[in-house]
Each structure stands twice: as structure tokens, then as C-alpha cells.
Amino acid sequence: MKVAVCVKEVPESSAPRRIDPTTLRLDRSGEGTLNPWDLSALEEGLRLVEAGGGEVVAVSMGPERAAASLRKALAMGADRAVLVADDAAAGADLVATSRVLAKALEREGADLVLFGQQGSDSDGAVLWAAVADRLRLPLISQAATLEIADGKATVRRQTEYGYDVIQAPLPCVVAVSDAINEPRYPSLKGIMGAKKKPQETIALGELGVPADEAGEAGSGTVVRELKQPPPRGETLVIEDDGSAAQRIADYLAEQKLV
């Protein structure tokens, strides 16, 4: 089975994050790393292929330097990595990103396309549904467990009401929750071996995506301005002297909450 795992480079979590006031985009000039949520998707893909044979390919869109972050996917065990890097792809929103990613995935023709739960940078958690629609592939999101048998994916997934069990024939798109597994750390051997694994960087032209359909030009949304969020009201903090329960009860009554 061929598994394509969509991954993304994000700013290193320890670095202070800021939005560039001129471009109104997230400042990505600092250290980059693989989106931590994508590690669960990678882990799941690796486990499936370790158990049943096949190939795991990490697929990404980002600046050329993101190739360094993709090496972590290879160090964890992915067989190869494909990075769509093109100046014209910068500043892409959901419609533009999904357009490019769908083309890259079409080129791979995987049996299973995996996504992580969200991007740690934009908190975006919708890309898979846009990609699945473009590929005309069945979609299952929020997977807490994933089983592949008889050409079919079976997913147990958490919703607001409990757990659904959803099935879909392969090929399909599955977005996993981070509850699905505990991602492995790359071994020393994995890290050494990653340098020898195939890593491909492709431009938009090779995917047949015109520059004006990618990046900021191909996006359907705009950022207008940055604002300070409204401050919260006063905070009253008391020490319990034995009367705290009564004081909470009185406060709730005053606020007409009970």
C-alpha cells in the first residue's frame, strides 16, 4: 500500500511568534520544524506500511528551506519526500493550498492520504476536506483509530456526541487526531539514513498549476488589519478562609447565574 502523508513546516514552537505588521502574515523567518500534529499522521502511515508493506511518502508545500524539516519525516521512517516549493505559492489560503496539494497528490496516486489534526501555526483544521473534494475521494476526519482491511478504511472518530464509526473504500483521505498514537522519535540510524533517501523539490509548473492560481494570487481570502483583542474585565481573587463556598454561591447569585 502506498500512503501519502501531508505535512507542513511551521515556526519552531519555542520561538516567539509574531505577525509581520507589513505583510500581515505570520513571520516565518525563524527556525522551522515539522508541524507537531502531522507527526501522528506520519506515525500512523509508518505503522500501516510496517505491518502490511508498501511505501510512505511525505508531501508538503512550503519554501525551499522546508526540505530540512521534511528530513525529519524521512528520519522517522518515510521512504521519500516531495516538496512543492515555488515563490508563487507563498501566502496561499485554503483554496490555493488545496489546489496545489491536490495536484501533488494526484501525481502520487496513493491508496491512502493522511493528514494531521491541525496546523500549529494557523490552527487550521479543514485542509483535508478541501483536498478530498478536489480529488473526489471519500473523506474521514478526526480519526482516533484507523484500520485498513479488504481495501477499506474503518475509522473510529470523536465528534461532539461521542464516537462514530465510519468506513470508506480505498483510495481515501483520512485526517487523524493526535489521540491516535504516540509518534516515535527518529533513531540515530534513521537520522543518518534520512540523508540518503530521495527528496524531491518541484515547482508549480511541473504540476500544471498556473502561478495566478497559487499563493496569494490564487487565494479567496484577505487579511485586512490586526487589532488588539478586547480585554477581560476585573479579576477578583480571594483566599479560602472556610467561607469560600458561600462566597462563590453569593457571587453566582449576584451575577444571576443561579
Place this chain on the structure above:
Amino acid sequence: MPTLVFTEHHDGEPLRPSLGVLSKAATLWDDTAAVLVGSDVAPLAERAGAAGAKTVYVADDPALGDPLPQPRVDVLARLVADKGFDTVLFGASVLASDVAAGLAARLEGGLNWDLVDLRLDGDDLVGTRPALQDTIHVDVGWSSTPQIALVRSGTLEPVETGGTASVEEIDASVDDWSRAATMAEQARAESEGPSIEEAEVIVAGGRGLGKPENFALVEELAKALGGAVGATRAVVDAGWYPYASQVGQTGKTVSPKLYIACGISGAIQHKVGMQNAGTIVAINKDRNAPIFDFCDLGVVGDLHEILPKLTELMRSRRGA
């Protein structure tokens, strides 16, 4: 500038996040429409009308009974194209997020998500989206149509306008590939009491409870207040409480009228899920816990002493 609001429902009830978006849209435009997709959903049209819809489009088909996104994208894409809607709004949920993103790709319409407000600047729709863990607000707009938006659950409250809507049945057919994913088993509410995202009162517990058995203290208080139980990621990961109750970045985003945080430090992971609560009461023994920076009433003390007393006070109040 016709606007369509996806009106989600569960167990025969329209969801509050959807109705909240509908009421908001009705204040921005005169001709807001709602769409109901499902099986036996026609009776809900009245509720959508009361929340502000002038027209309710109904795709009612037993084949649409399971809450799966892709058939809904087919129905919505056709409706939006046929009627020329240039704005489609959703109250965020697991289902609505997948429908909205699928629709955005299908119709090449911009999607802004996690919005906490919508307004008009002249004729332009503007959304407000918190970023960088809610430390900054970003005003976002659209450069393509339809303009599609997902509004953070619990940020917009339904307002009964008392209006009535005209109801129109629409084509409920879907493509074969959209039907490929099937529901083998559908989620049913596992816990008693209101669903956490719809609850007006939430009592939540964190590591400060000390051990899983102490969640009983939280449950008792929630019961006395007629509320739901929430949990932090730390205790869910530790297996103390089910994931379905998790509030936070990786769990649910809630905005009840009252949130009582018990033994919760207020890590950013949790904060983003509950900071929009109307009133936040925090009980924690650590005076330096971050939650004391963003609660309304904070109590530094032992929750094992305070919770049983508070539960008793609430019970006697209810009984009185």
C-alpha cells in the same frame, strides 16, 4: 447580497451555533436564508425561521440521515449555484468544518474559519479571527465568491425574531463518490446532561483534582447546577475522563454562561477552549496558576473542601 446559513441539527434539534450564526446574519442582511440537510428535517424549518431566516431550503431524504460531510457539499454546491448565493456561513463543528472546506474547494470560494464576529464594512463582509493563541485579533475579508465562513462555536447567540420563513424543498441527490464513505455506527451522547458545547454551565476538572475518583466532586456540582462536565487535556490523556469532555485547543471550544474551573492551571491549550465563557470561576490551590489572570472570581483554596460545600449550597438553592 443573498446569504445562506447551513443549519446543522442533531437528534431532531437545530444546533445553537448554527442558529446563532443565522440570527447574526439576519441582523446584517434582510434576505438571509437557511438550508437544512438530512432525514426528517422539514419540521426544523420553523425554528430556523424563528431565528431569522426568511427562506428555508430543505433537502430531506433518508439517504442524507447520517451526518457525513460530502453529500452535504453536493447539495449545498448545487443550491448556491442555482440561487446565486454569494455568502455561505457555518457555525463550526466537526461536521460543519468538513462541509465548509469541501464547499470552498468545490466552488473556489474563500473560506475564513474560527471567526468570533462578523460585520459589514459598507457592502464588504469582515470577519474577526483570533490568532497566536488569541493574543491578537485579525480582521479578514474575501476576494472571491462565494465567501464562506466558519464561526467559532458559542460566540454568536441565537436571537428569536419570531419570524416565519417560506419553505422550499430542494434537490437532495448526491454523486456516487460522495456516498462512498458510510456511517457504520453513529455517535450517541454518552453522558447525561447537556452536550458540552451547548451547555450553559460547565464545571471542569484538571490535574489539581489529584486522582480520577475526585471527578465525582465535579460531577456532583455540575449536576446541582444542571450543567455539563468538562476536562483538561492532561486528565483526558491520563485516562481520568473521556476525550468527549475535553475542553481546549485539541478538544471542544465552549462558551457557556458560567465556567467553573476546578484544579485547572489555565494552560494556553485549555484557555483557548473556554476563555469566551461569560463568567469564569476558578478554584486552585496554586496562587500563581495562570487561570487567576483571566477568571472573574478566583479562589485560592482546597477544592476537596470547597466543592462539596458549594454543591450542597447549590442543591439547597434549587430545592428552595
